[in-house]
Amino acid sequence: MPFSAFAFAFARAGAAAALALASCAASAAPAQPATVRIDYLHSGNALSEHYAMERVVIEPLPWPGDMSRSVDDTDRGINKVEVVDAKTGQLLYSRGFSTIFGEWRSTDEAGKANRGFSESVRFPKPDKPVRVRILKRDERNQFSIAWSVDVDTDALDVVRKQEPAPAKPTPLRVSGPSPQKVDLLILGDGYTKADLPKFEQTARRLADYLFTVSPFKERAGDFNVWGLAVPTQESGVSRPSTNVHHASALGTRYDIFGSERYVLTTDNRALRDIAQHAPYEFIEILVNNDTYGGGGIYGQFSTAAANSDWANYLFVHEFGHHFAGLADEYYTSPVAYATGGERSEPWEPNVTALRDPANVKWKKFVKTGTALPTAWPKAEYEEHSRAYQKVRAELRKANRPESEMSKLFKDDLAWTNALFSKAPHKHEVGAFEGANYEATGYYRSQQQCLMFDRSESFCAVCADAISATIDLYSRPAK
Missing domain, CATH: 3.40.390.10 (Collagenase (Catalytic Domain))
Structure with missing residues (x-):
């Protein structure tokens, strides 16, 4: 069906018809499998972590994803889920992800107490028993298995019927x-x-x-x-x-x-x-x-x-x-969790520890002759940021009207834009020190980016990472 005809048909249909259209592939394609969800508990503290199964659920709607793109090749996330054939070990599905637990365990609380967080992984229903593995990235940036569980999605204890939807999409x-x-x-x-x-x-x-x-x-x-x-x-x-x-x-x-x-x-x-x-x-x-x-x-x-x-x-x-999986590129705002003292190479695509400048991860965007690290008005920026953050903290402490905070943000962005407008390497891709919540030891690819300040554009590296994710989940119509 041509897209214009599809759009017209959709405009005449209700939400239920739209769900049916969007949840199914074209008529010539095989039916989508059901969606399986595993709910599990992820618990521990700063030094240890544990997993425990809660339940296996068959969700009400078919699997929304492209069955031809079941394996994640982007290499992102602190964790990864892998679904493998329980007998042969064949990889059927994988996706990288991160967790709230992963952030919490770097807080001060995690050094003194245990906590548990509910987590879920979803995958297309297989026609055979599978082993579901949760992998974790180590200090070498390699994934290793943290937990695995055998799952038969046709077992008697799988949840197949749930309460009606509390609201309609x-x-x-x-x-x-x-x-x-x-x-x-x-x-x-x-x-x-x-x-x-x-x-x-x-x-x-x-x-x-x-x-x-x-x-x-x-x-x-x-x-x-x-x-x-x-x-x-x-x-x-x-x-x-x-x-x-x-x-x-x-x-x-x-x-x-x-x-x-x-x-x-x-x-x-x-x-x-x-x-x-x-x-x-x-x-x-x-x-x-x-x-x-x-x-x-x-x-x-x-x-x-x-x-x-x-x-x-x-x-x-x-x-x-x-x-x-883009990292924050700013580094002067306080954050709730720590990144750790050692400057290991981040998995995020838009920040680097620059251990090997000749092979920086965004090398394809760097013009020949660009110095790495790359100069920028860092000292001037940090002096302004210290004063700005002090005012910001005072406004929040006094619970001042949100309009005052908004004006502060607007003024800060205007100042930053003025500084960078006359800075060398304004639009170049290089390695600008200050990123990932750290003033030293981590670098971003461009001076300004939507992940650095409240500007309106992504840098070339972030845009490329976003495009790769879109490619993983979408398929051009034939």
């Missing part, structure tokens, strides 16, 4: 059948029943903005976007540092690990039980708040304060973490 953008597209699910949290039109409007606006930013702009036709929100009794999500507490189905909140701007949910099971009612490979949660904040975990989900003056930036920046 809304198709926001449908470009074609799910197996040929990247499926992005935008979830709302902190939206009352009366707020639902506001959620849909905001989700559409932010999705539209995402596709104005390269390389998403050029690849917009490779995406489907869905919206879904389970209504809450009160508007907004919890912000414990200001004694604001709200109940919600997802449990999203500010102040994760003590960072006032870090927004996540630690209720993974609730998240997956809601998300399973829409086709998805990636999730962004919009919180119905205006306080600046967000978060992103590679292969898990991202979050953004939907009503912030900086919602556009937050939506795209945090999605960059979740979607492509």
Whole structure:
């Protein structure tokens, strides 16, 4: 069916018909397998970690992914899931990911206490018993097995029937059948029943903005976007540092690990039980708040304060973490967890320890003759940042109106743009020291990037990493 005819048919159909169209491949293709989800507990502390099976679930919708791209070749994430034939060891499916536990275990709390976090992995239902392996990246950047479990997806204790969907997904953008597209699910949290039109409007606006930013702009036709929100009794999500507490189905909140701007949910099971009612490979949660904040975990989900003056930036920046495993390139803002003292080579594609300048990981973008490391006005930038961060902390401590914080961010970006406008190597790809939350020992590829400050464009290296992820999940229509 030509795309124009598909779009017309979709426009005449309801959400149920859109789900059917997007969840199935073209009529000539074999039917998609069911979606299997394993929920498990990941626990431990700074020195040790443990895994325990909770349950195996057959989700309500077919597998949304391309069966011809079942093996992940991007080499990203702290962890990787592998599904192998239990008898032959043949690799059937793999994906890299990171976890909230992985971040938590670098906090001060993890040095004094144990905690457990619910996690999930999803894969297309096999027709035979399999072994599911969770791998972990070591200090050599190599994966080794951390846990494995044998799974028969036809066993008697597999969950095959669940409660009806608590809310219906809304198709926001449908470009074609799910197996040929990247499926992005935008979830709302902190939206009352009366707020639902506001959620849909905001989700559409932010999705539209995402596709104005390269390389998403050029690849917009490779995406489907869905919206879904389970209504809450009160508007907004919890912000414990200001004694604001709200109940919600997802449990999203500010102040994760003590960072006032870090927004996540630690209720993974609730998240997956809601998300399973829409086709998805990636999730962004919009919180119905205006306080600046967000978060992103590679292969898990991202979050953004939907009503912030900086919602556009937050939506795209945090999605960059979740979607492509991009590291933060800034280093003057305080963070809730530590990166460690030794400057080992990061797995993230956009930062480096530059141990071998002649073979820097983004070598293909570096022009001959470019010095590595590459000079930039680092001292001047850091002097300004120290003063800026002091004001920022004072505004939060005094719980000043969000408009004052927003103005501070705007002024800071204007100052940074002015500094870089006259800096050498303004648009060049090189190795600029200061990245990954560290002032020394880590380098980013360009002076400015959406992952470095609140500017509006990704650097060439980040754009390339995003494109590689799109390629993993989408397939051009024939």
